[in-house]
Amino acid sequence: MIIRPETDADHRAIHTLTRDAFAPMPFGDDGDAFLPERLRDAGDLLVSLVAVEDDLIGHVALSSAQAGPGTWAGLGPISVRADKQRQGIGTRLAQTALEKIRNDGFDGCVLIGNPDVYGPMGFRSGGITYRDLSDHLVQWISFGALRPSGEIRFAPALEA
Numbered sequence: 001m002i003i004r005p006e007t008d009a010d011h012r013a014i015h016t017l018t019r020d021a022f023a024p025m026p027f028g029d030d031g032d033a034f035l036p037e038r039l040r041d042a043g044d045l046l047v048s049l050v051a052v053e054d055d056l057i058g059h060v061a062l063s064s065a066q067a068g069p070g071t072w073a074g075l076g077p078i079s080v081r082a083d084k085q086r087q088g089i090g091t092r093l094a095q096t097a098l099e100k101i102r103n104d105g106f107d108g109c110v111l112i113g114n115p116d117v118y119g120p121m122g123f124r125s126g127g128i129t130y131r132d133l134s135d136h137l138v139q140w141i142s143f144g145a146l147r148p149s150g151e152i153r154f155a156p157a158l159e160a
């Protein structure tokens, strides 16, 4: 498996992968498949990586986010093809994306998600909120001493 930045030729496969990965999720809806292209079209994609074997089996997007002082990214959507889940691919995609923004000088990353998935990657909750979501779903990772604070905001495509 290799992880590399998306190319124009990947756009359709990313759409399909995202649609299929989110479809079974209780929080999924028909709009999820369009999130990567909405971020891309708005010029808000900071990082878009794909995991490829013979086919495209994973994708992660990072975009700008507001989380108090400092420079923060938002992680999502992230998708791994159903038959390839629980093999560490999501973790490798997220870690590679985080390494990129860390090298680019970001202070850290925020996301909404299941702590069982993101806790092992180093994300934690506390100190930030998002709408009326339960605090444990609102997570962050910091690359330095700065902590995110307050109500976070994602790129407009993710806020819709």
Ligand SMILES: CC(C)(COP(=O)(O)OP(=O)(O)OC[C@H]1O[C@@H](n2cnc3c(N)ncnc32)[C@H](O)[C@@H]1OP(=O)(O)O)[C@@H](O)C(=O)NCCC(=O)NCCS
Binding pocket: 021, 022, 025, 076, 078, 079, 080, 081, 084, 085, 086, 087, 088, 089, 090, 091, 092, 112, 113, 114, 116, 117, 118, 120
């Ligand atoms: C979430 C997702 C991207 C994770 O990718 P993945 O490649 O399966 O994740 P990993 O194999 O790196 O798993 C890392 C850890 O997360 C946890 N984890 C992963 N999927 C989980 C699940 N469905 N339920 C509970 N814990 C889970 C486990 O602790 C896992 O480690 P383990 O398998 O050693 O126990 C993938 O499951 C997916 O595409 N899900 C559907 C779409 C989705 O929910 N996206 C995220 C929305 S916030």
